[in-house]
Amino acid sequence: MTENKKFKRRATVRVLEERCKGCWYCVNYCPTKVLVVSEKLNSKGYHPPEFAENIEENKVCIACHLCELYCPDFAIVVEELK
C-alpha cells in the first residue's frame, strides 16, 4: 500500500455501460492502464471497459480525466477520491 502515496490525486472510473460503443479509446489512451475491456456485453452488444486498478503493478488512476475527454459517447465519469 506504500506505492499509493506516489500519486497526489487518485480516482475511480465509473462507466455508464449502456452508452458505450466499444471504441477502446479510453483503454488505449489511459496513461496508467487502469481500464480494461470487460467480458460483459451491454444491451447493444458492446463490451464496455471496466475499472481494474492494480496498485501492485502501478496501474493506478491518477485522475487525469483523459478517458473522459476521449470518450465519444459520454460514457465515462472519473470520480476523484478524497
Added chain:
Amino acid sequence: MKVEIKFGGLGGQGIITMGFILANAAALYDGKECVFTQDYSAEARGGASTSEVIISDEDIDYPHVEKADYLVLMSTSAYRDYIHKLKDDGILIIDEDLVRLPEGENRKVYAIPATKIAEKLGNPIVANIVMLGFFTEVTGIISPDAMMQAIKDRVPKRFWEINERAFQEGMKHAEKNL
C-alpha cells in the same frame, strides 16, 4: 370623368418620370383615383419607353390604357408603336422636333419644341418637364399646383428651380401659341 393618357418616347427621355409625376399629382394633390403603370423593358437610353396614367373620379378596374384620350410623344418610333392606342377623337401632344407625323394624320395635334426649350434653359434633361407644363395647360385635367408639388416630390431640391422654369416655359408656350 375618366381620362387615359399614354406617354411614349425613348429610354432616357424621362418618359416614365412624366407619367409618374402626372399620376402622383392627380392621386395625392388633386385627390383623384389614379393608376400609373410603366414599361420596364427599356431603362437604358435608346430603347422604346412608355408609361400610362389613368385618372378617374371612380375606382379604376382595368389598369392599362384601353383607348387613350391623350398620347404624349417624344419620338417618331413611339408614334408608330402607340398610335393605334389613341381614340379616333383623341389628342396628340408631341415634341415637334422629334416626332415626324405621317401624311393623313388628321387628329388634333399640339406641338411644342420641348427639347429645344430645355436646351435653352441650360439642360436638355428637363425636356420632359417642359412637355408636362405644356400638357397641363393644353389639357386642363390637372392643376398646375398639383403638378409642381409632384415635381418637387420627384426631383432633388437643387434641381427644383430649373424644373419649375421648365414647367412654366411649357405652360407659357401653350398660352402663347394656342
Added chain:
Amino acid sequence: MSIMEDLRREEEKLLRTERLPHVWCPGCGIGIVLNAFLRSVLRRNMDPNKLVVVSGIGCTGRAAGYVNVDSFHTTHGRAIPFAVGIKFARPDLNVVVFSGDGDLFAIGGNHFINAARRNHDLLIIAVNNFTYGMTGGQHGPTTPTGAYTTTTPYGNPDRPFNIPHLAISLGAPYVARWTTYHVNQLQNSIHKALGMKGFRVIEIISQCPTVYGRRNYMRSPLSMMEYFQKNSIVKNDATFEEMELTYNGKIVVGEFRSVEDIPTYEERYEDIIRRAQNEGGD
C-alpha cells in the same frame, strides 16, 4: 469535488441524456468534439439559456439533437444562414454552428463564404471526416486527393478545400485546425474562440472508421486515431504553404489566426440603425 468532476456533472445537464446513446458509430469523432465543445461552454460559464446550437444535415448535423440548449437541426447546407437569422435578430445570443464538412463546404459553401465575408458573430465548429458519412461514404469537398470512397472507387481526382486557407482568405478573425486526437488543445481552442467575436472557424479532423477509414486502410477507430497521432504536426501561426493536409501525408494543426476587434456585421448594423433614425428628420 474537483473542477473536472464539476465539469463532468454539469456537462450531463447540457446533454439531452434521454436521447443517449447517440446515433454515431463506434469510435466516431463527432462525440469527442461535442464533448470538448460542452466543456468549453461550461468553462466559459456561459448562460445555457443564451446559447444556441445550429446544425445542418448529416452525421455532424445530428449534434444539435443532443445538446440541451436551444438547438436546431435545419436543412442540408443551411445551418449558417439559419444561424445568421437568429444572431442578427437577437445579437445578445451566443450562436454556434456545429456541422460537418459536406454540409458546410459543399452544399453550404456559398453561405460559409459570404457569412465569413460579412463577419457575422458566429462560432463555426466544422467537423471534417473527409466524407459523406450518413449517406454511406461518398466523396465530398474535403476528401483528400487519391482517397477511396464509394464514388471515387479509383481514388479521388478532386482537389479538396483547405478550410483554414479559405477562412483566413475571407478575413475570419479566428481560425484553427485540430484533430480529435488533440482533445486538450481542441478544448482550449474552442474555449478561446467562445470568448472572441466575429466569424470564428475551428476545423476538427475527425475519424469516420465506418465508411471512410475502412476504405482507406484504417478499419478500426483506433487505427484512425493513431494516424492522426503519427501524422499531425502542431504549427501555430502556420503560413498558407505550411497548412498541409493531404492523403497519407501530414496534418498540420494549430491556431492559425487570432485577431481581435474586427467589427462584426451585427455591430456594424447597430450603426445603420442609429444612422437611419438620426439622419434626415422624418
Added chain:
Amino acid sequence: MTEKHLKEGYYFWSGDVAAAEGAIAAGCRFYAGYPITPSSEIAEQMALRLPQVGGRFIEMEDEIGSIAAIIGASWTGERAMTATAGPGISLMNENIGLAVMTEVPIVVVNAMRGAPSTGLPTLIGQGDLMQARYGSHGSYEIISLYPNSIQETFDLMFDAFNLAEKYRVPVIYLLDGLLAHMYERVYVPPREEWEKRIVRRKRARKGQLPYEPDEDLVPPMPLIGEGFRIHATGLTHDERGYPNLTPQAQEKLIRRLNEKILRHEREIWKVEEFMTEDADVIVVSFGGESRAVKAAVKKARKEGIKAGMLRLITIWPFPWEYIRKYSADFIVAELNYGQIYHKVREYAETKVHKLNKMGGEIHTPDEVLKRIREVSGK
C-alpha cells in the same frame, strides 16, 4: 434615436413599396432577401425603412440563405419576411418545407412573372399558384393570399402576418408583375389604429412541450433565449421536438399539420363576390388579372348579360364553398395554361370554362367580355 413610423395619410405607392410598408406596419422587423425582378423594390424599401423602426434588413447571398435566415429570426419572436419571384421561390421551396414541418411563422412574397425558368422577368404571370401550394415535397397545407390593388397589398399584409403567426405556418403572399410595379393611392390610417390589427402569436407556457398543440391543433411557440431549450428538426418528431422516425409519429404529425389549417379554413378564406348573386356566368379570377375581369363584368351587365366575378383573395386553402354555392357557369380567367381551373372543376356542379393567357399581360376587358358572351350564349 427615434423610430420613424408612417404617418397617417395618402401615399402614392407601387405594389412592392406597399407590400414592404404593409409588412412593417404589420410588425415585420426582420427581412432577409436576394434581389429579383419584379420584387427587388420590396428589398430596397425594407433596406431603407426597417432600420428606421429598429428592424433589421440583410441582403443574403441567395434565396436559400434568405429563407433560412428568416426562419431562424422567426424563432426569436420576430415577424420575419422575404420577397422574391418564381426562380427564387423554386430555390426556397425546400426551406418552406422546413418552416411547415417545424411550424415557423414566416411570410414569403412571390411577385409572379412570366415563367417557367427566367421567363419574362418584367412582366406579369400567374403560373406559380400550384407551386405556392405544392412547391415543397410532402403532403402539407399552407396559406396563400393574393391582393389585387395597391391599397389591398398594404392591408392584406396584416392578414398575412396574423395568419402565419396564428397557425404557425408559412404564408405565401402572392403578387404579380403588374401589381409589383403599378402605382396607386394608398390610405394609411393612424398608427394606433393599424397596431390594433396586429395579432401576436401564442407563446408557449413554462413546462409545455414545444410541439404540444392546444385544442386548435396549433402548439404555442417557445422562443429562443427564454430557457425553453427548444429542439427543432425537419425530421419527423414528437411533441418534445425530438426525431421519431416511426410510421405512427409521421401519421400523427402530418395529420395535425394539415388539419390545423383545414379545420380553420373558413376563418382563413377571403373572397370578393361582385355581382354574383343573380349571375348566370361567374368569372373566377385573382390578382392583377381580376382588374380586367371586373371591368368586363361591368361591360357585360351593360349588355344585359348577368355576369359576376368571384375574386379569390385567399388562394390556399382553396375557398371551395364559394364555388359550390353557385349554380352559375364558371369561367376561370388566369395567366397560365390552367391551374385554378382544375380546382374550380373539382367543386363546381356546373360547367367550368377556361380563359387563359400565358402571361406577360393581363387580358383586356374586351377579351374577357368576348368569353362571357360565348359562355352565356349572348
